[in-house]
Amino acid sequence: MQDDVAGIMLTNPNTCGLFETDIRTIADLIHDAGGYFYCDGANFNAIVGRVRPGDLGVDAMHINLHKTFSTPHGGGGPGSGPTVLSEALAPFAPIPNVVRGSDGQYQLVEDALGDHSAAFGRMAAFHGQMGMFVRALAYILSHGADGLRQAAEDAVLNANYIQARLKQVMTPAFEGYCMHEALFSDAFMAEGIGTIDLAKALIDEGYHPMTMYFPLVVHGAMLIEPTETESKQELDRFCDSVLAIARRAADGDESLRQAPFFAPLERLDETRAARKPKLRWRPPEPQAIAAE
Numbered sequence: 001m002q003d004d005v006a007g008i009m010l011t012n013p014n015t016c017g018l019f020e021t022d023i024r025t026i027a028d029l030i031h032d033a034g035g036y037f038y039c040d041g042a043n044f045n046a047i048v049g050r051v052r053p054g055d056l057g058v059d060a061m062h063i064n065l066h067k068t069f070s071t072p073h074g075g076g077g078p079g080s081g082p083t084v085l086s087e088a089l090a091p092f093a094p095i096p097n098v099v100r101g102s103d104g105q106y107q108l109v110e111d112a113l114g115d116h117s118a119a120f121g122r123m124a125a126f127h128g129q130m131g132m133f134v135r136a137l138a139y140i141l142s143h144g145a146d147g148l149r150q151a152a153e154d155a156v157l158n159a160n161y162i163q164a165r166l167k168q169v170m171t172p173a174f175e176g177y178c179m180h181e182a183l184f185s186d187a188f189m190a191e192g193i194g195t196i197d198l199a200k201a202l203i204d205e206g207y208h209p210m211t212m213y214f215p216l217v218v219h220g221a222m223l224i225e226p227t228e229t230e231s232k233q234e235l236d237r238f239c240d241s242v243l244a245i246a247r248r249a250a251d252g253d254e255s256l257r258q259a260p261f262f263a264p265l266e267r268l269d270e271t272r273a274a275r276k277p278k279l280r281w282r283p284p285e286p287q288a289i290a291a292e
C-alpha cells in the first residue's frame with residue numbers, strides 16, 4: 001500500500017464461494033493509502049438484502065443484473081447494468097445521469113456543470129439495454145427487500161446442502177461452510193479419471209455439467225452454483241446423480257472415460273475441435289468423422 005497504489009479490485013464472496021471476512025480491514029488499508037476499493041459485484045446474489053456494499057468500504061461496484069436480478073445471460077448483448085459509487089466517487093460519475101432533487105423530483109443531468117463539473121466523461125450508451133433495467137426493476141419490486149434477502153439466503157442454503165451431501169464422497173476445496181457455490185477438487189478421484197469424465201457422465205444423467213477447471217487455484221475444480229430456485233427434491237436428484245458418478249470415479253471405473261454414451265454427440269476430440277474449428281454448417285456427411 002505505497003503511494004503508487006490507486007485502488008484494488010476484489011470479488012466478495014469470491015470465486016471459491018468464500019466470504020472475505022477481513023474486507024473492512026482491507027478497505028481501511030486502501031483508504032489510508034489514499035486509494036479506492038472497487039468490488040466486482042458478480043457474486044452479489046449471495047449477500048443481496050443482507051449486506052450493504054458501502055458498509056464494507058466499497059467505493060465502486062457494478063451490479064451484474066443477469067446474475068443477481070434475473071435478466072437473461074448472453075443472447076446477443078443484453079449484458080447491461082449500473083455501477084454504484086460511494087460518496088467519495090459520486091462527483092466523478094459520468095454524465096448524463098439522473099439525480100433526485102430535494103423536492104423529490106428526478107432530473108436528467110446533461111452537462112458537466114456545477115455539482116457535476118468533476119464528471120469524468122460522457123457515456124455514449126447512456127440508456128443501455130433498457131429492457132434489462134425494466135425487467136430487473138420488476139424483479140426487485142416483486143420480491144421486495146425481504147424477498148431479495150430470502151433469495152440470497154436460499155442460494156447459500158442450497159449450496160451448503162449440496163456441499164454437505166457431496167462431501168460424503170467428493171473433496172471440498174475448503175473446510176467449513178460455503179456461500180452461494182460449492183467448490184470441490186478432483187482429489188477423491190482414482191488415478192486416470194478426471195473432472196472432465198465426471199462432467200461428461202453428468203450429461204448422460206440429463207444434467208448440464210457444473211463449471212469445470214475453474215477457479216484455477218483448485219486442482220480439477222468443480223464449481224456448483226445451484227441458485228435459490230431449485231427445490232429440495234431437485235437438489236436431491238442432482239446430488240444422487242453426482243454421487244453415483246463420483247463413487248465410480250473414486251473406484252477408478254474406466255468406462256467413465258468414454259462418457260457420454262446417450263448424448264447425440266459422444267466424446268469430442270477437443271484438441272481437434274480447437275485446432276480445426278468448423279465455422280460453417282454444411283449438410284451432414286454421414287461417413288465423415290467430424291471434429292465436432
Ligand SMILES: *Cc1c(COP(=O)(O)O)cnc(C)c1O
Pocket residue numbers: 011014015040042043064079
Ligand atoms: C460472472 C463473473 C464475471 C463476469 O461477469 P459478466 O457480467 O457475466 O461478464 C466476472 N467475475 C466473476 C467473479 C464472475 O463470477
